[in-house]
Amino acid sequence: MTATPPAAIRIRGLRKSYGGRDAVSGLDLTVASGEVFALLGPNGAGKTTTVEILEGYRRRDGGDVAVLGTDPGTAGRAWRARIGIVAQSANDLGDLTVSEAVRHFATCYPAPRDPGQVLDLVGLTAKAGSRVRTLSGGQRRRLDVAIGIVGRPELLFLDEPTTGFDPEARRQFWDLIRLLNAEGTTILLTTHYLDEAEVLADRLAVIAAGRIVAEGTPASIGDREAQLATVTWSDAGGRRTEQSADPAVLIAKLAAAGPVADLTVSRPTLEQTYLTLIGADR
Structure with a gap:
Protein backbone atom coordinates (compact mmCIF):
# COMPACT_ATOMS: atom_id res chain seq x y z
CA MET A 1 0.00 0.00 0.00
CA THR A 2 1.42 3.39 -1.03
CA ALA A 3 1.78 5.87 1.82
CA THR A 4 -0.03 9.17 1.45
CA PRO A 5 2.53 11.99 1.12
CA PRO A 6 2.50 14.54 3.95
CA ALA A 7 0.64 17.80 3.40
CA ALA A 8 2.73 20.56 1.85
CA ILE A 9 0.97 23.11 4.09
CA ARG A 10 -0.90 22.48 7.32
CA ILE A 11 -2.42 25.35 9.34
CA ARG A 12 -4.44 25.00 12.53
CA GLY A 13 -5.89 27.94 14.46
CA LEU A 14 -3.67 30.59 12.85
CA ARG A 15 -4.00 34.02 14.44
CA LYS A 16 -2.42 37.38 13.68
CA SER A 17 -3.52 40.83 14.78
CA TYR A 18 -2.32 44.39 14.26
CA GLY A 19 -3.08 47.05 16.83
CA GLY A 20 -5.76 44.92 18.43
CA ARG A 21 -7.48 44.18 15.13
CA ASP A 22 -7.55 40.57 13.90
CA ALA A 23 -6.11 40.13 10.42
CA VAL A 24 -6.24 36.33 10.64
CA SER A 25 -8.58 34.77 13.17
CA GLY A 26 -8.38 31.04 13.84
CA LEU A 27 -7.67 29.99 10.26
CA ASP A 28 -7.44 26.27 9.38
CA LEU A 68 7.01 21.13 4.00
CA GLY A 69 6.97 19.63 7.48
CA THR A 70 8.75 22.58 9.11
CA ASP A 71 7.61 25.57 11.17
CA PRO A 72 8.40 28.53 8.88
CA GLY A 73 8.87 30.75 11.92
CA THR A 74 12.02 28.86 12.89
CA ALA A 75 13.08 27.39 9.54
CA GLY A 76 16.62 27.75 8.26
CA ARG A 77 18.40 28.19 4.96
CA ALA A 78 17.96 24.58 3.81
CA TRP A 79 14.18 24.94 4.12
CA ARG A 80 14.20 28.22 2.21
CA ALA A 81 16.00 26.54 -0.68
CA ARG A 82 12.95 24.26 -1.05
CA ILE A 83 10.43 27.06 -1.60
CA GLY A 84 9.97 29.66 -4.32
CA ILE A 85 8.27 33.02 -3.87
CA VAL A 86 6.68 35.43 -6.34
CA ALA A 87 5.52 38.30 -4.13
CA GLN A 88 3.16 41.15 -5.06
CA SER A 89 6.14 43.44 -5.50
CA ALA A 90 9.90 43.03 -5.51
CA ASN A 91 12.85 45.31 -4.79
CA ASP A 92 14.64 46.92 -7.69
CA LEU A 93 17.63 44.99 -9.01
CA GLY A 94 19.43 48.16 -10.06
CA ASP A 95 21.40 48.06 -13.29
CA LEU A 96 21.64 44.27 -13.57
CA THR A 97 20.57 42.77 -16.86
CA VAL A 98 17.70 40.30 -16.87
CA SER A 99 20.13 37.43 -17.42
CA GLU A 100 22.45 38.63 -14.62
CA ALA A 101 19.52 38.89 -12.19
CA VAL A 102 18.35 35.33 -12.81
CA ARG A 103 21.91 33.96 -12.71
CA HIS A 104 22.53 35.77 -9.42
CA PHE A 105 19.52 34.18 -7.75
CA ALA A 106 20.39 30.78 -9.24
CA THR A 107 23.58 30.77 -7.14
CA CYS A 108 21.43 30.75 -3.97
CA TYR A 109 20.14 27.22 -4.63
CA PRO A 110 21.85 23.82 -4.58
CA ALA A 111 20.36 22.52 -7.85
CA PRO A 112 18.91 25.44 -9.84
CA ARG A 113 17.39 25.37 -13.30
CA ASP A 114 19.52 26.62 -16.13
CA PRO A 115 18.94 30.42 -16.17
CA GLY A 116 18.64 30.44 -19.95
CA GLN A 117 15.92 27.80 -19.78
CA VAL A 118 14.09 29.83 -17.13
CA LEU A 119 14.14 32.95 -19.30
CA ASP A 120 12.69 30.92 -22.16
CA LEU A 121 9.94 29.51 -19.89
CA VAL A 122 8.80 32.99 -18.85
CA GLY A 123 9.17 34.55 -22.29
CA LEU A 124 12.12 36.83 -21.54
CA THR A 125 14.82 35.38 -23.78
CA ALA A 126 14.68 38.43 -26.07
CA LYS A 127 15.19 40.67 -23.02
CA ALA A 128 18.12 38.73 -21.52
CA GLY A 129 20.58 41.58 -22.14
CA SER A 130 18.24 44.41 -21.14
CA ARG A 131 18.60 46.29 -17.87
CA VAL A 132 15.91 45.44 -15.35
CA ARG A 133 15.01 49.12 -14.95
CA THR A 134 14.02 49.28 -18.65
CA LEU A 135 11.42 46.51 -18.44
CA SER A 136 7.70 47.17 -18.70
CA GLY A 137 5.47 46.27 -15.78
CA GLY A 138 4.43 42.97 -17.35
CA GLN A 139 8.01 42.09 -18.25
CA ARG A 140 9.17 42.88 -14.71
CA ARG A 141 6.46 40.57 -13.42
CA ARG A 142 7.80 37.81 -15.67
CA LEU A 143 11.24 38.39 -14.16
CA ASP A 144 9.73 38.01 -10.68
CA VAL A 145 8.34 34.64 -11.79
CA ALA A 146 11.72 33.62 -13.24
CA ILE A 147 13.44 34.38 -9.95
CA GLY A 148 10.74 32.46 -8.09
CA ILE A 149 11.18 29.25 -10.09
CA VAL A 150 14.94 29.20 -10.82
CA GLY A 151 15.64 27.17 -7.67
CA ARG A 152 13.34 24.25 -8.66
CA PRO A 153 11.09 24.80 -5.62
CA GLU A 154 9.06 21.97 -4.13
CA LEU A 155 6.49 24.57 -3.09
CA LEU A 156 5.87 27.78 -5.04
CA PHE A 157 4.03 30.78 -3.58
CA LEU A 158 2.42 32.99 -6.23
CA ASP A 159 0.90 36.18 -4.85
CA GLU A 160 -1.18 37.75 -7.65
CA PRO A 161 1.44 36.71 -10.21
CA THR A 162 -0.29 37.87 -13.41
CA THR A 163 -0.97 41.46 -12.39
CA GLY A 164 0.03 43.59 -15.37
CA PHE A 165 -0.09 40.73 -17.86
CA ASP A 166 -2.05 41.07 -21.08
CA PRO A 167 -4.47 38.22 -21.92
CA GLU A 168 -1.97 36.37 -24.11
CA ALA A 169 0.76 36.59 -21.47
CA ARG A 170 -1.65 35.35 -18.79
CA ARG A 171 -2.45 32.24 -20.82
CA GLN A 172 1.24 31.60 -21.45
CA PHE A 173 1.76 31.86 -17.71
CA TRP A 174 -1.04 29.35 -17.11
CA ASP A 175 0.83 26.90 -19.36
CA LEU A 176 3.94 27.44 -17.24
CA ILE A 177 2.00 26.71 -14.04
CA ARG A 178 0.67 23.49 -15.56
CA LEU A 179 4.22 22.50 -16.55
CA LEU A 180 5.63 23.17 -13.09
CA ASN A 181 2.78 21.28 -11.45
CA ALA A 182 3.24 18.33 -13.82
CA GLU A 183 6.86 18.21 -12.65
CA GLY A 184 5.62 17.83 -9.07
CA THR A 185 5.69 21.40 -7.77
CA THR A 186 3.01 22.26 -5.22
CA ILE A 187 1.60 25.72 -5.87
CA LEU A 188 -0.25 28.13 -3.59
CA LEU A 189 -1.79 30.90 -5.67
CA THR A 190 -3.54 34.09 -4.65
CA THR A 191 -5.35 35.96 -7.40
CA HIS A 192 -8.19 38.39 -8.03
CA TYR A 193 -8.80 36.79 -11.43
CA LEU A 194 -11.49 34.19 -10.76
CA ASP A 195 -11.12 32.68 -14.24
CA GLU A 196 -7.46 32.08 -13.38
CA ALA A 197 -8.41 30.22 -10.21
CA GLU A 198 -11.05 28.20 -12.04
CA VAL A 199 -8.64 27.17 -14.79
CA LEU A 200 -5.59 26.40 -12.63
CA ALA A 201 -6.69 25.30 -9.17
CA ASP A 202 -7.36 21.72 -8.09
CA ARG A 203 -8.95 23.20 -4.98
CA LEU A 204 -9.52 26.67 -3.58
CA ALA A 205 -10.56 28.44 -0.42
CA VAL A 206 -12.30 31.77 0.09
CA ILE A 207 -11.07 33.86 2.99
CA ALA A 208 -13.07 36.74 4.48
CA ALA A 209 -12.35 38.68 7.68
CA GLY A 210 -9.42 36.40 8.47
CA ARG A 211 -11.36 33.12 8.28
CA ILE A 212 -11.97 30.45 5.65
CA VAL A 213 -15.64 30.73 4.67
CA ALA A 214 -15.65 28.05 1.96
CA GLU A 215 -13.29 25.41 0.59
CA GLY A 216 -13.50 22.87 -2.22
CA THR A 217 -12.97 22.36 -5.92
CA PRO A 218 -13.81 25.27 -8.24
CA ALA A 219 -16.93 23.38 -9.37
CA SER A 220 -18.17 22.55 -5.86
CA ILE A 221 -17.26 25.68 -3.87
CA GLY A 222 -20.28 27.20 -2.20
CA ASP A 223 -22.37 24.20 -3.30
CA ARG A 224 -22.29 25.41 -6.92
CA GLU A 225 -23.10 21.91 -8.15
CA ALA A 226 -26.22 21.83 -5.97
CA GLN A 227 -27.57 25.22 -7.05
CA LEU A 228 -30.58 25.45 -9.33
CA ALA A 229 -29.71 25.45 -13.01
CA THR A 230 -31.10 28.17 -15.26
CA VAL A 231 -32.55 26.74 -18.48
CA THR A 232 -33.25 29.20 -21.28
CA TRP A 233 -34.80 28.35 -24.64
CA SER A 234 -36.89 29.68 -27.51
CA ASP A 235 -40.17 28.21 -28.73
CA ALA A 236 -43.27 29.42 -30.56
CA GLY A 237 -44.14 31.64 -27.62
CA GLY A 238 -40.78 33.46 -27.60
CA ARG A 239 -37.77 33.40 -25.26
CA ARG A 240 -38.32 31.54 -21.97
CA THR A 241 -36.33 30.90 -18.80
CA GLU A 242 -36.90 28.45 -15.96
CA GLN A 243 -34.84 27.30 -12.99
CA SER A 244 -34.60 23.58 -12.30
CA ALA A 245 -32.88 21.25 -9.85
CA ASP A 246 -32.80 18.60 -12.60
CA PRO A 247 -32.36 20.32 -15.97
CA ALA A 248 -32.18 17.01 -17.84
CA VAL A 249 -35.79 16.24 -16.90
CA LEU A 250 -36.92 19.71 -17.97
CA ILE A 251 -35.07 19.46 -21.29
CA ALA A 252 -36.66 16.07 -22.02
CA LYS A 253 -40.07 17.52 -21.25
CA LEU A 254 -39.46 20.47 -23.57
CA ALA A 255 -38.25 18.24 -26.39
CA ALA A 256 -41.34 16.07 -26.11
CA ALA A 257 -43.61 19.10 -26.31
CA GLY A 258 -42.26 20.40 -29.62
CA PRO A 259 -39.36 22.18 -31.35
CA VAL A 260 -36.91 23.96 -29.01
CA ALA A 261 -34.21 26.37 -30.19
CA ASP A 262 -31.26 28.25 -28.64
CA LEU A 263 -31.33 26.11 -25.49
CA THR A 264 -28.76 26.89 -22.80
CA VAL A 265 -28.18 25.52 -19.30
CA SER A 266 -26.14 27.45 -16.74
CA ARG A 267 -25.40 27.38 -13.03
CA PRO A 268 -24.03 30.19 -10.84
CA THR A 269 -20.55 31.21 -11.99
CA LEU A 270 -17.55 31.11 -9.68
CA GLU A 271 -17.67 34.92 -9.60
CA GLN A 272 -21.32 34.96 -8.49
CA THR A 273 -20.62 32.33 -5.83
CA TYR A 274 -17.51 34.17 -4.62
CA LEU A 275 -19.38 37.48 -4.29
CA THR A 276 -22.07 35.73 -2.27
CA LEU A 277 -19.51 34.11 0.02
CA ILE A 278 -17.76 37.39 0.83
CA GLY A 279 -21.07 39.25 1.21
CA ALA A 280 -20.47 41.57 -1.75
CA ASP A 281 -23.85 40.84 -3.31
CA ARG A 282 -25.79 42.26 -0.39
Missing part, protein backbone atom coordinates in the same frame (compact mmCIF):
# COMPACT_ATOMS: atom_id res chain seq x y z
CA LEU A 29 -6.11 25.09 6.02
CA THR A 30 -4.43 22.06 4.45
CA VAL A 31 -2.76 22.00 1.03
CA ALA A 32 -1.83 18.55 -0.26
CA SER A 33 1.55 17.86 -1.84
CA GLY A 34 1.39 18.18 -5.60
CA GLU A 35 -1.77 20.26 -5.91
CA VAL A 36 -2.46 23.76 -7.18
CA PHE A 37 -4.39 25.56 -4.46
CA ALA A 38 -5.91 29.03 -4.89
CA LEU A 39 -6.59 31.34 -1.95
CA LEU A 40 -9.26 33.91 -2.82
CA GLY A 41 -10.58 36.89 -0.91
CA PRO A 42 -11.05 40.67 -1.03
CA ASN A 43 -8.31 43.12 -0.12
CA GLY A 44 -7.81 43.14 3.63
CA ALA A 45 -9.24 39.64 4.09
CA GLY A 46 -5.96 38.23 5.44
CA LYS A 47 -4.57 36.51 2.33
CA THR A 48 -1.23 38.29 2.17
CA THR A 49 -0.69 38.05 5.94
CA THR A 50 -1.35 34.31 5.80
CA VAL A 51 1.00 33.80 2.85
CA GLU A 52 3.77 35.86 4.48
CA ILE A 53 3.50 33.73 7.64
CA LEU A 54 3.76 30.59 5.51
CA GLU A 55 6.84 32.02 3.78
CA GLY A 56 8.48 32.74 7.12
CA TYR A 57 8.50 36.51 6.61
CA ARG A 58 5.94 37.37 9.26
CA ARG A 59 5.52 36.05 12.80
CA ARG A 60 2.18 34.67 13.91
CA ASP A 61 0.48 35.38 17.21
CA GLY A 62 -0.90 31.88 17.64
CA GLY A 63 -1.74 28.56 16.03
CA ASP A 64 0.29 25.76 14.47
CA VAL A 65 1.84 26.03 11.01
CA ALA A 66 3.88 23.46 9.09
CA VAL A 67 5.23 24.10 5.59
Whole structure:
Protein backbone atom coordinates (compact mmCIF):
# COMPACT_ATOMS: atom_id res chain seq x y z
CA MET A 1 0.00 0.00 0.00
CA THR A 2 1.42 3.39 -1.03
CA ALA A 3 1.78 5.87 1.82
CA THR A 4 -0.03 9.17 1.45
CA PRO A 5 2.53 11.99 1.12
CA PRO A 6 2.50 14.54 3.95
CA ALA A 7 0.64 17.80 3.40
CA ALA A 8 2.73 20.56 1.85
CA ILE A 9 0.97 23.11 4.09
CA ARG A 10 -0.90 22.48 7.32
CA ILE A 11 -2.42 25.35 9.34
CA ARG A 12 -4.44 25.00 12.53
CA GLY A 13 -5.89 27.94 14.46
CA LEU A 14 -3.67 30.59 12.85
CA ARG A 15 -4.00 34.02 14.44
CA LYS A 16 -2.42 37.38 13.68
CA SER A 17 -3.52 40.83 14.78
CA TYR A 18 -2.32 44.39 14.26
CA GLY A 19 -3.08 47.05 16.83
CA GLY A 20 -5.76 44.92 18.43
CA ARG A 21 -7.48 44.18 15.13
CA ASP A 22 -7.55 40.57 13.90
CA ALA A 23 -6.11 40.13 10.42
CA VAL A 24 -6.24 36.33 10.64
CA SER A 25 -8.58 34.77 13.17
CA GLY A 26 -8.38 31.04 13.84
CA LEU A 27 -7.67 29.99 10.26
CA ASP A 28 -7.44 26.27 9.38
CA LEU A 29 -6.11 25.09 6.02
CA THR A 30 -4.43 22.06 4.45
CA VAL A 31 -2.76 22.00 1.03
CA ALA A 32 -1.83 18.55 -0.26
CA SER A 33 1.55 17.86 -1.84
CA GLY A 34 1.39 18.18 -5.60
CA GLU A 35 -1.77 20.26 -5.91
CA VAL A 36 -2.46 23.76 -7.18
CA PHE A 37 -4.39 25.56 -4.46
CA ALA A 38 -5.91 29.03 -4.89
CA LEU A 39 -6.59 31.34 -1.95
CA LEU A 40 -9.26 33.91 -2.82
CA GLY A 41 -10.58 36.89 -0.91
CA PRO A 42 -11.05 40.67 -1.03
CA ASN A 43 -8.31 43.12 -0.12
CA GLY A 44 -7.81 43.14 3.63
CA ALA A 45 -9.24 39.64 4.09
CA GLY A 46 -5.96 38.23 5.44
CA LYS A 47 -4.57 36.51 2.33
CA THR A 48 -1.23 38.29 2.17
CA THR A 49 -0.69 38.05 5.94
CA THR A 50 -1.35 34.31 5.80
CA VAL A 51 1.00 33.80 2.85
CA GLU A 52 3.77 35.86 4.48
CA ILE A 53 3.50 33.73 7.64
CA LEU A 54 3.76 30.59 5.51
CA GLU A 55 6.84 32.02 3.78
CA GLY A 56 8.48 32.74 7.12
CA TYR A 57 8.50 36.51 6.61
CA ARG A 58 5.94 37.37 9.26
CA ARG A 59 5.52 36.05 12.80
CA ARG A 60 2.18 34.67 13.91
CA ASP A 61 0.48 35.38 17.21
CA GLY A 62 -0.90 31.88 17.64
CA GLY A 63 -1.74 28.56 16.03
CA ASP A 64 0.29 25.76 14.47
CA VAL A 65 1.84 26.03 11.01
CA ALA A 66 3.88 23.46 9.09
CA VAL A 67 5.23 24.10 5.59
CA LEU A 68 7.01 21.13 4.00
CA GLY A 69 6.97 19.63 7.48
CA THR A 70 8.75 22.58 9.11
CA ASP A 71 7.61 25.57 11.17
CA PRO A 72 8.40 28.53 8.88
CA GLY A 73 8.87 30.75 11.92
CA THR A 74 12.02 28.86 12.89
CA ALA A 75 13.08 27.39 9.54
CA GLY A 76 16.62 27.75 8.26
CA ARG A 77 18.40 28.19 4.96
CA ALA A 78 17.96 24.58 3.81
CA TRP A 79 14.18 24.94 4.12
CA ARG A 80 14.20 28.22 2.21
CA ALA A 81 16.00 26.54 -0.68
CA ARG A 82 12.95 24.26 -1.05
CA ILE A 83 10.43 27.06 -1.60
CA GLY A 84 9.97 29.66 -4.32
CA ILE A 85 8.27 33.02 -3.87
CA VAL A 86 6.68 35.43 -6.34
CA ALA A 87 5.52 38.30 -4.13
CA GLN A 88 3.16 41.15 -5.06
CA SER A 89 6.14 43.44 -5.50
CA ALA A 90 9.90 43.03 -5.51
CA ASN A 91 12.85 45.31 -4.79
CA ASP A 92 14.64 46.92 -7.69
CA LEU A 93 17.63 44.99 -9.01
CA GLY A 94 19.43 48.16 -10.06
CA ASP A 95 21.40 48.06 -13.29
CA LEU A 96 21.64 44.27 -13.57
CA THR A 97 20.57 42.77 -16.86
CA VAL A 98 17.70 40.30 -16.87
CA SER A 99 20.13 37.43 -17.42
CA GLU A 100 22.45 38.63 -14.62
CA ALA A 101 19.52 38.89 -12.19
CA VAL A 102 18.35 35.33 -12.81
CA ARG A 103 21.91 33.96 -12.71
CA HIS A 104 22.53 35.77 -9.42
CA PHE A 105 19.52 34.18 -7.75
CA ALA A 106 20.39 30.78 -9.24
CA THR A 107 23.58 30.77 -7.14
CA CYS A 108 21.43 30.75 -3.97
CA TYR A 109 20.14 27.22 -4.63
CA PRO A 110 21.85 23.82 -4.58
CA ALA A 111 20.36 22.52 -7.85
CA PRO A 112 18.91 25.44 -9.84
CA ARG A 113 17.39 25.37 -13.30
CA ASP A 114 19.52 26.62 -16.13
CA PRO A 115 18.94 30.42 -16.17
CA GLY A 116 18.64 30.44 -19.95
CA GLN A 117 15.92 27.80 -19.78
CA VAL A 118 14.09 29.83 -17.13
CA LEU A 119 14.14 32.95 -19.30
CA ASP A 120 12.69 30.92 -22.16
CA LEU A 121 9.94 29.51 -19.89
CA VAL A 122 8.80 32.99 -18.85
CA GLY A 123 9.17 34.55 -22.29
CA LEU A 124 12.12 36.83 -21.54
CA THR A 125 14.82 35.38 -23.78
CA ALA A 126 14.68 38.43 -26.07
CA LYS A 127 15.19 40.67 -23.02
CA ALA A 128 18.12 38.73 -21.52
CA GLY A 129 20.58 41.58 -22.14
CA SER A 130 18.24 44.41 -21.14
CA ARG A 131 18.60 46.29 -17.87
CA VAL A 132 15.91 45.44 -15.35
CA ARG A 133 15.01 49.12 -14.95
CA THR A 134 14.02 49.28 -18.65
CA LEU A 135 11.42 46.51 -18.44
CA SER A 136 7.70 47.17 -18.70
CA GLY A 137 5.47 46.27 -15.78
CA GLY A 138 4.43 42.97 -17.35
CA GLN A 139 8.01 42.09 -18.25
CA ARG A 140 9.17 42.88 -14.71
CA ARG A 141 6.46 40.57 -13.42
CA ARG A 142 7.80 37.81 -15.67
CA LEU A 143 11.24 38.39 -14.16
CA ASP A 144 9.73 38.01 -10.68
CA VAL A 145 8.34 34.64 -11.79
CA ALA A 146 11.72 33.62 -13.24
CA ILE A 147 13.44 34.38 -9.95
CA GLY A 148 10.74 32.46 -8.09
CA ILE A 149 11.18 29.25 -10.09
CA VAL A 150 14.94 29.20 -10.82
CA GLY A 151 15.64 27.17 -7.67
CA ARG A 152 13.34 24.25 -8.66
CA PRO A 153 11.09 24.80 -5.62
CA GLU A 154 9.06 21.97 -4.13
CA LEU A 155 6.49 24.57 -3.09
CA LEU A 156 5.87 27.78 -5.04
CA PHE A 157 4.03 30.78 -3.58
CA LEU A 158 2.42 32.99 -6.23
CA ASP A 159 0.90 36.18 -4.85
CA GLU A 160 -1.18 37.75 -7.65
CA PRO A 161 1.44 36.71 -10.21
CA THR A 162 -0.29 37.87 -13.41
CA THR A 163 -0.97 41.46 -12.39
CA GLY A 164 0.03 43.59 -15.37
CA PHE A 165 -0.09 40.73 -17.86
CA ASP A 166 -2.05 41.07 -21.08
CA PRO A 167 -4.47 38.22 -21.92
CA GLU A 168 -1.97 36.37 -24.11
CA ALA A 169 0.76 36.59 -21.47
CA ARG A 170 -1.65 35.35 -18.79
CA ARG A 171 -2.45 32.24 -20.82
CA GLN A 172 1.24 31.60 -21.45
CA PHE A 173 1.76 31.86 -17.71
CA TRP A 174 -1.04 29.35 -17.11
CA ASP A 175 0.83 26.90 -19.36
CA LEU A 176 3.94 27.44 -17.24
CA ILE A 177 2.00 26.71 -14.04
CA ARG A 178 0.67 23.49 -15.56
CA LEU A 179 4.22 22.50 -16.55
CA LEU A 180 5.63 23.17 -13.09
CA ASN A 181 2.78 21.28 -11.45
CA ALA A 182 3.24 18.33 -13.82
CA GLU A 183 6.86 18.21 -12.65
CA GLY A 184 5.62 17.83 -9.07
CA THR A 185 5.69 21.40 -7.77
CA THR A 186 3.01 22.26 -5.22
CA ILE A 187 1.60 25.72 -5.87
CA LEU A 188 -0.25 28.13 -3.59
CA LEU A 189 -1.79 30.90 -5.67
CA THR A 190 -3.54 34.09 -4.65
CA THR A 191 -5.35 35.96 -7.40
CA HIS A 192 -8.19 38.39 -8.03
CA TYR A 193 -8.80 36.79 -11.43
CA LEU A 194 -11.49 34.19 -10.76
CA ASP A 195 -11.12 32.68 -14.24
CA GLU A 196 -7.46 32.08 -13.38
CA ALA A 197 -8.41 30.22 -10.21
CA GLU A 198 -11.05 28.20 -12.04
CA VAL A 199 -8.64 27.17 -14.79
CA LEU A 200 -5.59 26.40 -12.63
CA ALA A 201 -6.69 25.30 -9.17
CA ASP A 202 -7.36 21.72 -8.09
CA ARG A 203 -8.95 23.20 -4.98
CA LEU A 204 -9.52 26.67 -3.58
CA ALA A 205 -10.56 28.44 -0.42
CA VAL A 206 -12.30 31.77 0.09
CA ILE A 207 -11.07 33.86 2.99
CA ALA A 208 -13.07 36.74 4.48
CA ALA A 209 -12.35 38.68 7.68
CA GLY A 210 -9.42 36.40 8.47
CA ARG A 211 -11.36 33.12 8.28
CA ILE A 212 -11.97 30.45 5.65
CA VAL A 213 -15.64 30.73 4.67
CA ALA A 214 -15.65 28.05 1.96
CA GLU A 215 -13.29 25.41 0.59
CA GLY A 216 -13.50 22.87 -2.22
CA THR A 217 -12.97 22.36 -5.92
CA PRO A 218 -13.81 25.27 -8.24
CA ALA A 219 -16.93 23.38 -9.37
CA SER A 220 -18.17 22.55 -5.86
CA ILE A 221 -17.26 25.68 -3.87
CA GLY A 222 -20.28 27.20 -2.20
CA ASP A 223 -22.37 24.20 -3.30
CA ARG A 224 -22.29 25.41 -6.92
CA GLU A 225 -23.10 21.91 -8.15
CA ALA A 226 -26.22 21.83 -5.97
CA GLN A 227 -27.57 25.22 -7.05
CA LEU A 228 -30.58 25.45 -9.33
CA ALA A 229 -29.71 25.45 -13.01
CA THR A 230 -31.10 28.17 -15.26
CA VAL A 231 -32.55 26.74 -18.48
CA THR A 232 -33.25 29.20 -21.28
CA TRP A 233 -34.80 28.35 -24.64
CA SER A 234 -36.89 29.68 -27.51
CA ASP A 235 -40.17 28.21 -28.73
CA ALA A 236 -43.27 29.42 -30.56
CA GLY A 237 -44.14 31.64 -27.62
CA GLY A 238 -40.78 33.46 -27.60
CA ARG A 239 -37.77 33.40 -25.26
CA ARG A 240 -38.32 31.54 -21.97
CA THR A 241 -36.33 30.90 -18.80
CA GLU A 242 -36.90 28.45 -15.96
CA GLN A 243 -34.84 27.30 -12.99
CA SER A 244 -34.60 23.58 -12.30
CA ALA A 245 -32.88 21.25 -9.85
CA ASP A 246 -32.80 18.60 -12.60
CA PRO A 247 -32.36 20.32 -15.97
CA ALA A 248 -32.18 17.01 -17.84
CA VAL A 249 -35.79 16.24 -16.90
CA LEU A 250 -36.92 19.71 -17.97
CA ILE A 251 -35.07 19.46 -21.29
CA ALA A 252 -36.66 16.07 -22.02
CA LYS A 253 -40.07 17.52 -21.25
CA LEU A 254 -39.46 20.47 -23.57
CA ALA A 255 -38.25 18.24 -26.39
CA ALA A 256 -41.34 16.07 -26.11
CA ALA A 257 -43.61 19.10 -26.31
CA GLY A 258 -42.26 20.40 -29.62
CA PRO A 259 -39.36 22.18 -31.35
CA VAL A 260 -36.91 23.96 -29.01
CA ALA A 261 -34.21 26.37 -30.19
CA ASP A 262 -31.26 28.25 -28.64
CA LEU A 263 -31.33 26.11 -25.49
CA THR A 264 -28.76 26.89 -22.80
CA VAL A 265 -28.18 25.52 -19.30
CA SER A 266 -26.14 27.45 -16.74
CA ARG A 267 -25.40 27.38 -13.03
CA PRO A 268 -24.03 30.19 -10.84
CA THR A 269 -20.55 31.21 -11.99
CA LEU A 270 -17.55 31.11 -9.68
CA GLU A 271 -17.67 34.92 -9.60
CA GLN A 272 -21.32 34.96 -8.49
CA THR A 273 -20.62 32.33 -5.83
CA TYR A 274 -17.51 34.17 -4.62
CA LEU A 275 -19.38 37.48 -4.29
CA THR A 276 -22.07 35.73 -2.27
CA LEU A 277 -19.51 34.11 0.02
CA ILE A 278 -17.76 37.39 0.83
CA GLY A 279 -21.07 39.25 1.21
CA ALA A 280 -20.47 41.57 -1.75
CA ASP A 281 -23.85 40.84 -3.31
CA ARG A 282 -25.79 42.26 -0.39
